Amino acid sequence: MSRWRILAVDDDPDILELIEMSLADTYDVLTVSTPSLALELVETFEPDLIILDIMMPKVTGYQLIETLRQRRDTARLPVIFLSAKDTIRDQKYGYKLGATTYLTKPFQPERLTRNIGNIFDHTPPGRHPKRWTLGEARERLRNLLAEQSAPPPPAPAKLQMPGMPKTVHHRESQAPDDSKWRL
Known part of the structure; x- marks a missing residue:
């Protein structure tokens, strides 16, 4: 049986490391630091869920989720906002844009894991006919980063x-x- 795939997007490398350490035993986790890389990797990695920060340079998590919701192939993709924006107004706006769950930083990894489990309890895995392996997706990420720095x-x-x-x-x-x- 294939493992669930999670794409985590945050400009803070410490948060990405914590997410990966918390989830890697159970899920295939790919982490990226920009929404533009995430958008390119959605087609390659075909995640079952995205963990998304809101406040990032250039492109915000709000802008990325709006783009994802406009595309037929990602319109229903579960998205967990994980953000330092912690007001009720921020959370309502996140849900209005289509977030499945909204968690605030600092966060407890156990709570993130529990929320992911609840989402996956209601979603069938492996909805993609041809999926890249985690290694292939990481190779694609390395190539994208090399292209940007060349x-x-x-x-x-x-x-x-x-x-x-x-x-x-x-x-x-x-x-x-x-x-x-x-x-």
């Missing part, structure tokens, strides 16, 4: 502006468009 190739001469270095022009012309993340 120096860009020089721009074709006809695209260069006079006096501008080749790599700077290319990097600016190839910068990721974050407009899909804007509300």
Whole structure:
């Protein structure tokens, strides 16, 4: 029988390590530090659940869940918000956006585990016909990170502006468009 898959998204490496240590004996856990990486890995890793921080640089957890809810393949994917935003108003907003559960930091790993178990008690595993192994998903993550840190190739001469270095022009012309993340 295949194990449940969990994708954890948080910009704090200590939180990601705690999540992974708490869940790895029972679940296949993949951790990433940005929502943009999470969105790319959703198709590769095909998680059964996402644990999602809200306050992250550039793209927030709110923006990521809105994107997930708009896609047919992830519209019903269970999402647990795990955030330092702890007011009732924050929690109501998280549920309004489609969170399955909302937990606040600091959190108790046992409570997270119990909430995940409750969600999985009501969801059939293995809904994906062809799933990547955890190792394959981690390899995909390594490749994505390498692509992001690799120096860009020089721009074709006809695209260069006079006096501008080749790599700077290319990097600016190839910068990721974050407009899909804007509300």
